[in-house]
Amino acid sequence: MEFKIDKDTFSRALQKIQGIVEKRNTMPILSNVLIEANDGRIELTATDLEVGMKSSYETTITREGKITVSAKKLYEIIKELPDETITFSTKENDWVEIRCGKAHFSIVGLSPEEFPYFPKVNEESFIRIESRLLAEMIEKTAYAICFDETKYNLNGIFVKTVEEEGRALLRMVATDGHRLSITEKEFAGAMQSEMAKGIIFPKKGIFELKKMCEEEATELSLGFMDNSAVIKKGNTVVVMRLVDGEFPDYTRVVPVANDKIVTVAREPFFHSLRRMSILSSEKFKGIKMEIETERMVISSSNPELGEASEELDAAYGNVPLSIRFNAKYLIDVLSVLSESEVALVLRDELSPAIVKPAGVEGFTAVIMPMRL
Numbered sequence: 001m002e003f004k005i006d007k008d009t010f011s012r013a014l015q016k017i018q019g020i021v022e023k024r025n026t027m028p029i030l031s032n033v034l035i036e037a038n039d040g041r042i043e044l045t046a047t048d049l050e051v052g053m054k055s056s057y058e059t060t061i062t063r064e065g066k067i068t069v070s071a072k073k074l075y076e077i078i079k080e081l082p083d084e085t086i087t088f089s090t091k092e093n094d095w096v097e098i099r100c101g102k103a104h105f106s107i108v109g110l111s112p113e114e115f116p117y118f119p120k121v122n123e124e125s126f127i128r129i130e131s132r133l134l135a136e137m138i139e140k141t142a143y144a145i146c147f148d149e150t151k152y153n154l155n156g157i158f159v160k161t162v163e164e165e166g167r168a169l170l171r172m173v174a175t176d177g178h179r180l181s182i183t184e185k186e187f188a189g190a191m192q193s194e195m196a197k198g199i200i201f202p203k204k205g206i207f208e209l210k211k212m213c214e215e216e217a218t219e220l221s222l223g224f225m226d227n228s229a230v231i232k233k234g235n236t237v238v239v240m241r242l243v244d245g246e247f248p249d250y251t252r253v254v255p256v257a258n259d260k261i262v263t264v265a266r267e268p269f270f271h272s273l274r275r276m277s278i279l280s281s282e283k284f285k286g287i288k289m290e291i292e293t294e295r296m297v298i299s300s301s302n303p304e305l306g307e308a309s310e311e312l313d314a315a316y317g318n319v320p321l322s323i324r325f326n327a328k329y330l331i332d333v334l335s336v337l338s339e340s341e342v343a344l345v346l347r348d349e350l351s352p353a354i355v356k357p358a359g360v361e362g363f364t365a366v367i368m369p370m371r372l
Helices: 006-015 069-078 130-142 193-197 205-215 266-277 326-336
Strands: 002-004 032-038 043-049 052-058 059-063 065-070 087-092 093-099 103-108 127-130 155-162 167-175 179-186 199-202 219-225 228-233 238-240 260-266 286-294 295-302 306-313 321-326 341-346 353-357 362-366
Touching: 002 006, 006 043, 006 052, 006 069, 006 087, 006 167, 032 059, 032 069, 052 205, 065 069, 065 103, 069 103, 127 130, 127 238, 130 155, 130 167, 130 205, 130 219, 155 193, 155 205, 179 326, 193 199, 193 326, 199 219, 199 238, 205 228, 205 238, 260 266, 260 306, 266 286, 266 295, 266 306, 266 326, 266 341, 321 326
Parallel strands: none
Antiparallel strands: 002 059, 002 087, 032 043, 032 065, 043 052, 052 238, 087 093, 093 103, 127 219, 155 167, 155 199, 167 179, 179 362, 219 228, 228 238, 260 341, 286 295, 286 321, 295 306, 341 353, 353 362
């Protein structure tokens, strides 16, 4: 195999797969990238058996073929080469030669026959969604993903399609047991049976998908095959194995009897929480909120450090209420919102609270309070 490619294209192609390749090295081949050259294009494939990515790029091919080489080392080499055309070729016994300007590298590869199979993708039944919307949905739910490996069914984002009032909605849900986040957006394309039932995207796949979405604003296709989700965007395909487990019934967690609504400006609320959490305990970040007509007082105290309080303007017309939260949980929600005002929908000091943008549908966060 031999092809010529410009440094920038090759470097970006290799950078894209760095998050996929297996770091733990349980199987040496999983640390490698499969490079295939044919029909005037090269294809780069990486997988850790949970998440796989394949990208293709136009290039000048002298001799077709395929090889696998260390993804990390190849990227480090290409990144440091001068900005000139790179010649990449294979030699006997799976050795690889890289030439650029006056630099010359010979590195050892592994046989491409050992590389895991990457499925062929049929796009006929895919739904289509704007990558910008998907990135925003992931942003608004990923903070609530559970990182406790024993709760494997919470180690990702639950994705489901629903039809409401003639609109097709894509819904994403994440929870770690202390907080819950739900967001939904309209999408185009046919409803799929897997999506209507609901599936769990793994967290590693979710973060790779978010990176894909943020590269450029365009439409991407989403579909399913063999217990895997397939995402196609431009010249890149990502296949991720779905989390095998039942996601809890999140609809039972969203409180319906909350009747006390506090509306507050998001930016001052966000910064006040950050200030007040400085003196709260390192582990629990507990802050107290005392809500009265037209105002909210946020305070924190720590016997070892001292105490702090701050008053904010708030729209509230119900009985006074004191409630305590982990400030981090509120800060995480406020940091993914862009609206100027947020509403806290409360019941009492022990019931879960709803946080959402004031007057805007499509996002709901539920947070458990701390004991007073």
